[in-house]
Amino acid sequence: GAGVSQTPSNKVTEKGKYVELRCDPISGHTALYWYRQSLGQGPEFLIYFQGTGAADDSGLPNDRFFAVRPEGSVSTLKIQRTERGDSAVYLCASSLNAGPGTGELFFGEGSRLTVL
């Protein structure tokens, strides 16, 4: 597709379960970002990949959160032992590069996670 694709669009899980959220960036975009948007809030940065490596993971809230991008394209955000407070929309974005510029991030529609 032409845009950033995220799956699943909705995920309902029980407290304590493991969850994976997938992001397919725009083809050729080397930079990939995960953000989290809680209800009534603006998006908050979680992690940024440049290629395969996590260049900045300082936004991950704790060690239950982990993300990978093994081939420099698709990324998976993994959440272990989910808690009710993890309920949010998880947004993925990509950009052509992360150098100085407009900062135009192209966002996907998000994966809405609900932890019961």
Add this chain to the structure above:
Amino acid sequence: GEDVEQSLFLSVREGDSSVINCTYTDSSSTYLYWYKQEPGAGLQLLTYIFSNMDMKQDQRLTVLLNKKDKHLSLRIADTQTGDSAIYFCAEIPRGSTLGRLYFGRGTQLTVWP
């Protein structure tokens, strides 16, 4: 750069101008952005301004930047019902990872016919 402030709601009549205000935190922020979020859709970049500019105009959109007061505004001329959405102000503070945006909570714009 964690406390970008915006008013939460704005209502205007179709055809009027809308002005959405934002106060950001870092006077050294190099880039400031306005994003739009419609229901069920991803965030869309509307416009941006570099810190060395005071104003930027793009069709119906006018961005004003007051660096002294760390104030950013977005004016939408001839507002249409299709402009109803949540508008987010965002900054990248100096020294921050490029692409690491700090967003406000968003302003819900409602346009009445």
